[in-house]
Amino acid sequence: MNYSVSEENYIKSIYHLQQQTDTVTTNSLANELHTKPASVTDMLKKLQTKKLVEYEKYRGFKLNATGNKLALNIVRRHRLWEFFLVNKLGFEWDKVHAIAEELEHVSSAELIKRLDSFLNFPQTDPHGDPIPDTNGKMAVIKQLSLAEIAVKKNVVVSSVGNQSPEMLEMLKHYNIAIGTILKVNRHFDFDGSV
Amino acid sequence: MNYSVSEENYIKSIYHLQQQTDTVTTNSLANELHTKPASVTDMLKKLQTKKLVEYEKYRGFKLNATGNKLALNIVRRHRLWEFFLVNKLGFEWDKVHAIAEELEHVSSAELIKRLDSFLNFPQTDPHGDPIPDTNGKMAVIKQLSLAEIAVKKNVVVSSVGNQSPEMLEMLKHYNIAIGTILKVNRHFDFDGSV
DNA sequence: ATCTTTTTTTAGATTTGTCTAAATTTTAAT
DNA sequence: ATTAAAATTTAGACAAATCTAAAAAAAGAT
Secondary structure, three states, rough: OOOOHHHHHHHHHHHHHOOOOOOOOOHHHHHHHOHHHHHHHHHHHHHHHHOEEEEEEEOOOOOHHHHHHHHHHHHHHHHHHHHHHHHHOOOOOOOOHHHHHOOOOOHHHHHHHHHHHEEEEEEEEOOOOOOOOOOOOOOOOOEEEEOOOOOOEEOOOOOOOOHHHHHHHHHHHHOOEEEEEEEOOOOOOOOOOO | OOOOHHHHHHHHHHHHHHHOOOOOOOOHHHHHHHEEEEHHHHHHHHHHHOOOOOEEEOOEEEOOOHHHHHHHHHHHHHHHHHHHHHHHOOOOOOOHHHHHHHHOOOOOOOHHHHHHOOOOOOOOOOOEEOOOOOOOOOOOOOOOOHHOOOOOEEEEOOOOOOOHHHHHHHHHHHOOOOOOEEEEEOOOOOOOOO
């Protein structure tokens, strides 16, 4: 099957939201895609007839096995391109997201296969996130969030959960990148900052 | 300005057709783009209001300076990606056209700048066609067509004018590629074959 | 348990790029 | 110079993806 850019973006966003909650709501997806709830409902009917999601009116939705496989494939393409942009073209790791978002929709399996080989089969992208293999399997990397880190222990930054421009800007300001060694000095309970 | 994939394809096709005839006709463009004459007329009105073409009803059309610059930019993107696909990813030179056709629409000037540098500023693509620089200038390469080649003289194949799948298939069958040394044994006047 | 608020869906409209069929203009032929 | 043929444009329709406004359903509050 061949999917439109729009369909792929929906599938990818549903996938990402499912990392946090099993079933995804219309509003949260609309928010993620900077679109309106009505548009989400429309597209979801389409994805349902294409048998990529399980969807029951007013009940939220989730990817089925086919949708999940497709999502992992899109994620794979995205992360391989990010790796390419940073490690071959010399982009900074916080500048590649938008470009990879366009490249990921170029639909040639042969292209991705060769790109993967050219890059020497990388396991993680420049943000530290694992790259799914052709079958959608990816290495699970033991990760703790900052809130879970014990005070005064050294840890290595391996990925950045929130990739909003503001967050990336902030990390850059503090000179924090993948591989940086961090020490959490104290937790501030009243607002959760560290 | 930012242009749609469709607009870019029209501009590119008009550019290619202008290599042969100064002003392009509705039918020839429809044919080139595998679309209908009515669609061409519609799009041309749009390109006219966007000030990319000179167009007079029933009189054909041509790119203006802005349109020409855009076309050369698209050609540049296309040929750089073709070079990448062949020289970095190891594609065969007759398999890259369709993929480059998708990659060329990824709209990041920074991406193309870095790609160019990563590829070491190539002058020609894998088909031997020159790659325009950022300003749209490209090396003019002295070329003769097969019909113009004197009998029994050795020449080097530098580009392939007709890139239809049939032509590429035929060249492959005879083992002819860029750089191949050829000798024209005789001309057959009755059908022009060599 | 009822009422209010929030979420989701429906109905109908819009934009982009395309199409078919009909009308118009140009070109070619006599 | 007419007329026939070919090319081009217009008119009106359609599919994809979106939107706004209104209706319907679900969730939360008292």
